[in-house]
Amino acid sequence: MITYLEAIRLAQQKALATDPRVFLYGQDIGTFGGAFKATKNLSKEFPGRVIDAPISEDAIVGMAIGAAIEGARPIVEMQFADFSTCALNQIVNHAATLYYRTGVPCPIVVRLPSGGTSGGGPFHSQSMEAVYAHWPGLVVVTPATVEDAYSMLLEAVTIDDPVVFCEHKFLYYHLKADSLPETSLPIGKARIARQGRDATVVTHGAMLHESLAAARELAEDGFELEIVDLRSVKPLDTDTVLASVARTGRLLCVSEEWPWGGVTSEVIARVSSEGFGLLDVAPMRVNAKDTPVPYHPDLWSVHRPTASTIAAAARRLLQI
């Protein structure tokens, strides 16, 4: 069985093995193998290409940008997504503008261990995908399955544009698959993770699994939720979302990040403006509460959406 985390490790291993331009840069990723062990043994297997960085997020991304200009394909690990706020300037103002300004693309991948886990607290739990999606010039992906963690990371390395890779820490250990995929949907395409006729749930990351659990709960009452896993939030596959809403007439957006300007808001805005006629009732959203992510597990589990709050929202959407 391969975990989500191991899939990320294996993708980096494969990228290093097949593309000599690839190298890894980040804190504690060398001999130690990374805070989460996503680079375990890779420094031994690829000497000199898995490089420990000082505690300098801004310089880490800045260096990746320069390396990319010179033809390398750096994969950068932030120890936690939350610390990428210290690298934001390089990400949004340098990497993201390089192609537009100079015509030279910037093929870097910035891995962000994202999202909440029990006891993580305000500074080790954030989901930053909506922030990076706001700025032009970045591809922002949010793999929700072991297969996607693997194939999207491999694909990200081949992309000439900067990719913010939001991998979800909650899925690291407990999400498992039998084998790695040979083929996969390309980045930019959403996936129908579950078919259903009664309502469309659009989600991504760890919330996919909470939504699937909610769908199972509603299925017991005879209602079938269709679940769209966005896979990448920018580009956002509006077509797949609209096609699903065309079938169900109802839309529920579920996201772990904060509501204001988050993925739920963007999806609802697109469906409302581009597929207004498809909606039978008002679209709904479920997000984390609009406070920092609390440390205590009892608070945390209420702060984030869960299968039961999603199911409750779905019931309201279905007017049951």
Next chain:
Amino acid sequence: MITYLEAIRLAQQKALATDPRVFLYGQDIGTFGGAFKATKNLSKEFPGRVIDAPISEDAIVGMAIGAAIEGARPIVEMQFADFSTCALNQIVNHAATLYYRTGVPCPIVVRLPSGGTSGGGPFHSQSMEAVYAHWPGLVVVTPATVEDAYSMLLEAVTIDDPVVFCEHKFLYYHLKADSLPETSLPIGKARIARQGRDATVVTHGAMLHESLAAARELAEDGFELEIVDLRSVKPLDTDTVLASVARTGRLLCVSEEWPWGGVTSEVIARVSSEGFGLLDVAPMRVNAKDTPVPYHPDLWSVHRPTASTIAAAARRLLQI
């Protein structure tokens, strides 16, 4: 006649004069009076309380936070909103979490000279309100008139929570008023800037004036746009927006910032989910194009929404 910029200067003058806890900190704001002269003469009038800072945005905001903890009321000037990316960590992770974590509020005001002007280019033109609104714990205001620039800045200083004050550079010199207001709407309340019956335009900042011009254009054809000036984007006055849409049945959102997760997306998401039944047709939005802000004036004037692109969108919305 008082300009928008002068109103900001006068508000700071009044805050310094009436509240001994207030001080100003930022680059070149002392003797020089600031890159835009928003603090002109204030260092002479208030010796020791208008302090030049090194080129250290992160430290500038960090220092303001500490000062606020000790009971001061710092107003920080970023030379351009764009450089606040270098201070983002202190703003979103320190100032914005302080009250939630410790119960101690963080009364700082961060002034962001925002938005595009001709020839500003990718790094002196950004609108950051949607980014700051995404994180919990901040009040984000976007004054669009001389009166609001004055009264909202004065009000911001009295607020115990951190306020991101997005003042629009495009309005600095050419927007003028006869006198300063005695009273004003409180922060958090939107304003009907123009009454109309046919469609609601929700906007803020410099786009208010483009929208008003578009409304004048449509009025010549006999269509009356109602224009809502949000004034603050967080909190966002959904009630006033919904009440207007209830009257008009049509919604056009106009914003200078990038579309993904911007103010237009949040407003449309709220109206669609909370006021679905009020909408006669699909809501629409007009934003800047999803690229960095171009330097050349001819590109720039197409990159941002203008009266004519807004009017064109309004015509489509009204199906005329």
Next chain:
Amino acid sequence: MARSLYKTRNMSKPSEPVTEPDYLKAYRIMLTSRIVEEKLANLYRAGMIKGGVFLGRGQEALSVSVGIHLHRGDIFAPLIRDQAGRLAFGDTVLDTLRTYLGSQLGSMRGRDGNIHRGRPREGYYAMISHLGAMIPAVAGGLLAKRLAGEQGFVGATCIGDGGTSTGAFHEGLNAAAVDGLPLVVVVANNQYAYSTPNSRQYACADLVDKAAGYGVAGHKADGTNLLDCLQTLRKAVSAARVGGGPQLVVANLLRLVGHGEHDDFSYLDKKLKQSPVGSDCLLLAEQHIIAQGWKNIGELAEWKRETEDEVNATADRVRREPTPDPEEDDWEALSRAEYREQHTAP
């Protein structure tokens, strides 16, 4: 050329010598810190703490020396490994345990945890995780106090070897130097930042070499030696207090535990452990006390027992306290009620 008002960094006034009572007081706090942390490690292993536990074992001498030289009206922003300094500054075993165990009565009410606790109103700042961020915050607190006309105050904050690589460290220390603020920045060079050895963190011969580049006074201390730490911090804190501007203190020592309790410290270079830097400051302090004849082994053992009893009793009490109730929480990030909004499914 810089023309700072606060140019003379080496203030001449000699600081008071460290006396027996000073030393014993510091030792008792170190001991309490060590025992609390052992309790935390046990509770962690027993699965009673959710989230991480990050200990300061081996760093107590340095940390206590910071906290003990500050008093009411000063500012202290401790970092990860400052349990000893926190207790010296006035934090309690009770609030420590409440925070780790997630009691609703703790200062952070379950909203934040472990090392992130503080009481900003009392000058005891609550660190955010982002390393370096507390340095400008303390500087700003000091600036505000100066503007308010206060006098004779200082602010201190601690950071690791790794934290010196952050932009925040640089910007904060530089800005404080420009304004000649009474800031003491204490670098605990414990040889590692998580797994990263100094050789991958910086290239200068000694971190104290940074002082000249900021125009601040630099001090070195032996972080394993309580007397040296007390003397050095006394000197640095009093230099700051009398107008000597920022002081950079660098102490070498070794973290004697993993980065966090989840970390087995496999990357530890055994040679470092056997070198002088690898000594346990608490043991050395005990030996010093006995060698000086201030206390005998039995008396020290008695202190230890007393403290263990207190810590155990406090932990038992805290475990019976209520945990935060999500239903009661107002779930608001802003102090002003009018500005609150929640936009999730209604």
Next chain:
Amino acid sequence: MARSLYKTRNMSKPSEPVTEPDYLKAYRIMLTSRIVEEKLANLYRAGMIKGGVFLGRGQEALSVSVGIHLHRGDIFAPLIRDQAGRLAFGDTVLDTLRTYLGSQLGSMRGRDGNIHRGRPREGYYAMISHLGAMIPAVAGGLLAKRLAGEQGFVGATCIGDGGTSTGAFHEGLNAAAVDGLPLVVVVANNQYAYSTPNSRQYACADLVDKAAGYGVAGHKADGTNLLDCLQTLRKAVSAARVGGGPQLVVANLLRLVGHGEHDDFSYLDKKLKQSPVGSDCLLLAEQHIIAQGWKNIGELAEWKRETEDEVNATADRVRREPTPDPEEDDWEALSRAEYREQHTAP
């Protein structure tokens, strides 16, 4: 303690002496830079340039000395006041004018302007405005070249006194030092950051005092003296090239114009202007050439005329070039067509 491979910072191999042809070549570039910038100022006053104009008058000696010691395969990330260094590295008067005048044929195609131009594929990086940001970028370019097995290359970037206060400066230089990269960071201490004098920017005695704190070699140059600048940069660049790790060069000089052409420089301290630091490096270089008997006044005047003619002719040509056409622009921030999306009113 740091155990960097690149510990020995003072490489002994003496660099080649600066010859007459070297000096004259550098002088001609300085002259061209000065004349281009005068043209830009005129165009600005005539309202022909939209956006800002930021000149390097008074900084040409230092700037040219950086660019002239770099060659193909090296990396150069110039900053605001590096017109001279840009020309020395291979930028042209033509592309300079195209960028300022917003010709569609310029390297930035109207998407970005003035000092933000570059051709990254040719090692000529295009600065972003955020000060300090280019330092880690150059370091990363050097790291990639090392990983690719290239040898004998260097990278250089410039920054102002003000830029040294950024976190990016600190993080970038430190990271480069840890990896012993062949990076030359040149600080043009022109006494002001916009209006801010050094006394409000830093508190160290001299910015070169920062070198020891990063474990990199430090060099001082007289920024008004072309020979000294050439010699110092030659030494620093060759030390980096042969494995001496990062080099920090600090030169004192005075910006002889306002921050930008909109700025009347009212804050200039007249005493600075009259002190040696206020000398005009171009005039001093002319005097040196004449004193050495390398050229006479007439020959120098002829050079000046020639250059003015070239610059004027180029400006006339560029003014007839097409400006960017918004209809033609693809308005895409990503190179990969599949990832493009526009979500504004359809």
